[in-house]
Amino acid sequence: MEGSDDSVFKARLTKMLSASKLVKSIHYFESIDSTQDYANSLPHDKSLHGTLIVAKNQKMGKGRIGRSWISPHGGLWMSIVLVPDFSINNLLFTQFIGALAVAEAINEITEISCRLKWPNDVLIDGKKVCGILVDVNLESEKKTIILGIGLNANVESSLINNSINCDFKATSLKEEYGNDIDLVDITDSIINKIEYYYYNLLRTGKSTEILDRWKQQSDIFKRRAIVYDGTQKFSGEVIDLDNNGSLIMRLDDSSIKKIIYFNNVSFS
Ligand code: BTN
Numbered sequence: 001m002e003g004s005d006d007s008v009f010k011a012r013l014t015k016m017l018s019a020s021k022l023v024k025s026i027h028y029f030e031s032i033d034s035t036q037d038y039a040n041s042l043p044h045d046k047s048l049h050g051t052l053i054v055a056k057n058q059k060m061g062k063g064r065i066g067r068s069w070i071s072p073h074g075g076l077w078m079s080i081v082l083v084p085d086f087s088i089n090n091l092l093f094t095q096f097i098g099a100l101a102v103a104e105a106i107n108e109i110t111e112i113s114c115r116l117k118w119p120n121d122v123l124i125d126g127k128k129v130c131g132i133l134v135d136v137n138l139e140s141e142k143k144t145i146i147l148g149i150g151l152n153a154n155v156e157s158s159l160i161n162n163s164i165n166c167d168f169k170a171t172s173l174k175e176e177y178g179n180d181i182d183l184v185d186i187t188d189s190i191i192n193k194i195e196y197y198y199y200n201l202l203r204t205g206k207s208t209e210i211l212d213r214w215k216q217q218s219d220i221f222k223r224r225a226i227v228y229d230g231t232q233k234f235s236g237e238v239i240d241l242d243n244n245g246s247l248i249m250r251l252d253d254s255s256i257k258k259i260i261y262f263n264n265v266s267f268s
Contacts (some may be wrong), residue, residue, distance in 0.1 A: 012256040024050030033060040035079040036148040047122040049083035074154035101193035127171035
């Protein structure tokens with residue numbers, strides 16, 4: 001494989017991320033079932049912090065709430081393991097960090113402005129270009145987080161939209177930008193931004209900057225939404241995010257309800 005696109009990709013990625021404070025090691029796969037499952041299968045201790053798993057394609061990519069995630073060649077499929085020292089309340093902030101980092105990296109490289117949809121979608125023109133999956137492992141001695149990022153970079157969105165598992169309208173960066181995106185450049189940019197927000201949160205213990213920036217890039221507020229919490233269905237208007245990143249809604253009976261990450265929400 002020497003000199004192949006894959007080895008060049010890996011070598012460039014390793015070189016670019018060698019300056020990163022966050023990434024300590026890179027596991028690279030041409031093909032894997034799921035970078036998220038692979039990260040989950042590693043022994044979870046402090047030494048895993050900063051492990052980045054990148055794959056060119058996933059055969060069994062995982063989406064949120066048990067969905068599958070179509071991951072053909074050309075996309076950016078990666079998971080990064082974080083072993084933070086911050087409070088458990090902050091663990092789910094990593095999903096906001098992930099979405100913000102991707103939106104800002106896309107803007108830096110293509111000048112396209114993305115919008116964010118709670119809890120984890122990055123949209124261009126109302127179509128999903130990236131999803132974020134956060135797995136939190138509370139059992140190991142150190143709490144570990146696996147931040148999974150699925151970016152439809154250089155893929156044909158029809159492959160995703162034609163899949164029976166797709167319940168949203170997808171797009172790809174290549175289709176929106178009109179050109180292929182350099183996967184190493186965009187990975188580097190995303191990692192730099194995750195690093196910035198992550199160490200800020202760690203240093204200050206404050207999530208205000210992350211939430212404020214997230215809110216500025218989202219248009220879910222004042223919109224109607226339907227929430228499924230597994231057994232019940234609610235509808236109402238989105239009014240805010242609380243300090244933990246949960247969604248605050250005013251339901252149709254005027255009661256206020258807090259919606260957590262694990263609920264399924266659709267916005268109209
Ligand atoms: C979503 O449902 O919006 C989240 C999708 C997350 C997909 C990424 S791709 C890399 C990582 N590995 C997986 O199996 N899933 C996440």
